[in-house]
Amino acid sequence: TQLLEQSPQFLSIQEGENLTVYCNSSSVFSSLQWYRQEPGEGPVLLVTVVTGGEVKKLKRLTFQFGDARKDSSLHITAAQPGDTGLYLCAGVQPSGSRLTFGEGTQLTVNP
Amino acid sequence: KAGVTQTPRYLIKTRGQQVTLSCSPISGHRSVSWYQQTPGQGLQFLFEYFSETQRNKGNFPGRFSGRQFSNSRSEMNVSTLELGDSALYLCASSLSPSGNGGELFFGEGSRLTVL
Numbered sequence: 650t651q652l653l654e655q656s657p658q659f660l661s662i663q664e665g666e667n668l669t670v671y672c673n674s675s676s677v678f679s680s681l682q683w684y685r686q687e688p689g690e691g692p693v694l695l696v697t698v699v700t701g702g703e704v705k706k707l708k709r710l711t712f713q714f715g716d717a718r719k720d721s722s723l724h725i726t727a728a729q730p731g732d733t734g735l736y737l738c739a740g741v742q743p744s745g746s747r748l749t750f751g752e753g754t755q756l757t758v759n760p
Numbered sequence: 761k762a763g764v765t766q767t768p769r770y771l772i773k774t775r776g777q778q779v780t781l782s783c784s785p786i787s788g789h790r791s792v793s794w795y796q797q798t799p800g801q802g803l804q805f806l807f808e809y810f811s812e813t814q815r816n817k818g819n820f821p822g823r824f825s826g827r828q829f830s831n832s833r834s835e836m837n838v839s840t841l842e843l844g845d846s847a848l849y850l851c852a853s854s855l856s857p858s859g860n861g862g863e864l865f866f867g868e869g870s871r872l873t874v875l
């Protein structure tokens with residue numbers, strides 16, 4: 650059983666559509682990060698959220714950390730082909746000693 | 761500044777062989793983490809080193825091992841290769857241990873194919 654469950658696992662949409670990706674857990678996290686990985690490259694950090702209820706915006710991307718710090722979501726407005734990639738959430742538990750990754754959501758935005 | 765460098769980028773081995781992968785972290789970073797990435801499995805944690813000490817180890821068999829040198833460069837070794845070891849192996853460096861919640865900087869990975 651994965652500590653962090655991401656959904657959906659795969660998502661294929663048309664350019665201009667909106668989408669939301671979810672990262673859920675039954676455990677509390679001290680902080681949660683979102684990474685994007687493009688083909689042939691390693692993941693790159695998009696954002697870190699640390700406070701329950703926190704909302705962060707990065708251009709067309711909106712990240713939210715759940716009030717109980719057990720879940721997070723990533724919303725993309727007016728998706729573009731350049732948003733295509735694998736989106737990974739990763740978290741650190743209060744008692745944990747390392748970062749744990751979810752399985753990822755593979756997003757394809759078609760022109 | 762230079763990013764995380766992993767070598768080799770691609771390699772092909774046969775079952776039973778062993779392989780060593782290398783990772784040079786960003787200058788000044790003392791923490792190096794290794795992950796195995798396969799389709800549908802996300803990033804599976806292998807181990808993490810900080811200042812030459814292994815801090816954490818994932819649920820992989822003893823065939824997987826690693827070490828970190830005094831200059832923070834790290835190597836991982838897989839012995840007696842199996843077909844299922846075919847994967848992208850990613851290395852990530854950070855200033856402090858990953859449990860501190862800081863940003864991980866990833867290399868481009870070493871893609872291993874076992875025939």
